[in-house]
Amino acid sequence: MNNVDVVVIGLGVTGVPMALAAADAGMAVVGVDADPARVRELGARLSARRVRVRLAGAAAPAARAHLLCVPTPPGGDDGADLAPLARAARAVGRGLRRGGLVVVQSTCPPGTVEGPVARGLADASGLTPGVDFHLAHAPDRIDPGNQSVPATRIPRVVGGLTPRCTRVAAEFLCQLVERVVPVSTCRTAEFVKTFENTFRLVNISLVNELADLCRSCDVEVAEVLDAAATKPFGFLPHRPGIGAGGVCIPVVPGFLSAWARRRGVRTEVVDAALAVNAVMPGRVVARLRGALNSRGIPLRNGRILVIGVSYKPDVAEARQSAAVRVLVSLRTEATVCYHDPFVPELRLPDGAVLRSVPLxxxxxVDVAVVLTRHTQVAPLVRSLPVPVLDIADGEANWVTGTCGPHVPPSRSCRRSLRRSRGGRPSSRPPQRRRVTSTRRGTLRGEEGH
Known part of the structure; x- marks a missing residue:
């Protein structure tokens, strides 16, 4: 592949927008991914936008610029598993030209770009970072599911290994996005991203604790938040939920905490926010249990339909999803199936694989529990022939409460329930029950997660 301007390594939710932006700017672009299924899925769609797609190999194609957009999942000494990023750096290094540019877009603990990434590139290329080629960090900023702000309109922070690296990287990114914000170093850019995500988690955990406090003394948390939001300065509204999810907000603060701990620095607020988020599924299940008991629906040995397992509405992403953690907890006591049009198949930590059942x-099933409010699903919930409990905002609210006569599970639902428990569905006798609806039944859009 000759005369390639840009190679994007990693064609996920952050890599694809950058590949398309480069192609729209008239650059010759190659997108590379290690997942054969992903390459097949994107091949035709991206080729129509002038992006060539290929499977990752030992060496990345040579180009004037390389963008590293690979995942950095939790794990490792600094809280992040940097193995995918290290492999990408070595692959890029093998095809790196003198004078080239490497921009790391992956979220990293502080010191990653100037440390292991720079060393990997240098070892594979025989070139000196900051002298023979330019190296910079421009962390991704993206809000999955939010179509109102294109990726090209989100300001991009960039910091280089040297001032010249920063300048070259900024000039390149200015061709792809409307605004670039240069900072002094790679490490500064890394701190920007880790702090942004930590700020979100701290506020989400705080508002979830506020909701618990309000619940304990019969105060409406929504009323408190709506009134507080009238303050025209010094307040940023957040809304309670079942916990933060996704690959950034509940994960990246752990990068910062682990990095600080290795250096003898205490991060009490960050650690407290992580701890609150970790216990949220248990708190949600406890509230769910209380709501079911109040209507005579036992959780233990019950049959539950979970509606929505992605980490936020209208996105096809269930990694680190709080809804999945709640589902996993429910499976220890009940038989569980799920419906989610964005997540047709769900692989659980114990290796079990569930498949979405149609509504x-x-x-x-005894009860349906809404954990994630997808826009296209919300209008259908009220027509379900079973009681529906909406707990997506952390409050247990009955959306519908009248259940008709017991109906034996259909074949596909029975298969899903059997897979969920690893055996046969419960043989307990069917029960008739009638549940009245309560004051809050309207489905509202989720905010702040």
Whole structure:
């Protein structure tokens, strides 16, 4: 592949927008991914936008600029598993030209770009970072599911290994996005991203604790937050939920905490926010249990349909999802199936694989529990022939409460329930029950997660 301007390593939710932006700017772009299924899925769609797609190999194609957009999942000494990023750096290094530019977009603990990434590139290329080629960090900023702000309109922070690296990287990014914000070093850019995500987690955990406090003394947390939001300065509204999810907000603060701990620095606020988020699924299950008991629906040995397992509405992403953690907890006591049009298949930590069941095929479950409010699903919930409990905002609110006569599970639902428990569905006798609806039944859009 000759005369390639840009190679994007990693064609996920952050890599694809950058590849398309480069192609729209008239650059010759190659997108590389290690997942054969992903390459097949994107091949035709991206080729129509002038992006060539190929499977990752030992060496990345040579180009004037390389963008590293690979995942950095939790794990490792600094809280992040940097193995995918290290592999990408070595692959880029093998095809790196003198005078080239490498921009790391992956979220990293502080010191990653100037440390292991720079060393990997140098070892593979035989070139000196900051002298023979330019190296910079421009962490991704993206809000999955939010179509109102294109990726090209989100300001991009960039910091280089040297001032010249910063300048070259900024000039390159200015061709792709509307605004670039240069900072002094790679490490500064890393701190920007880790702090942004930590700020979000701290506020989400704080508002979830506020909701618990309000609940304990019969105060409406929504009323408190709405009134507080009238303050025209010094307040940023957040809304409670079942916990922060996704690959950034609940994960990246752990990068910062682990990095600080290795250096003898205490991060009490960050650690407290992580701890609150870690216990949220248990708190949600406890509230769910209380709501079910109040209507005579036992959780233990019950049959539950979970509606929505992605980490936020209208996105096809269930990694680190609080809804999945709640589902996993429910499975220790009940038989659970789920419906989510964005997540057709769900692999659980214990290796079990569940498949989404259609809402038209939920006969035989005792109750449906809304954990994530997808826009296209919300209007259908009220018509379900089973009681529906909405707990997506952390409050247990009955959306519908009247259940008709017990109906044996349909074949596909029965298969899903059997897979969920690893055996046969419960043989307990069917029960008739009638549940009245309560004051809050309207589905509201989720905010702040």
């Amino acid at each position: 038209s095929d939920v006969a035989g």
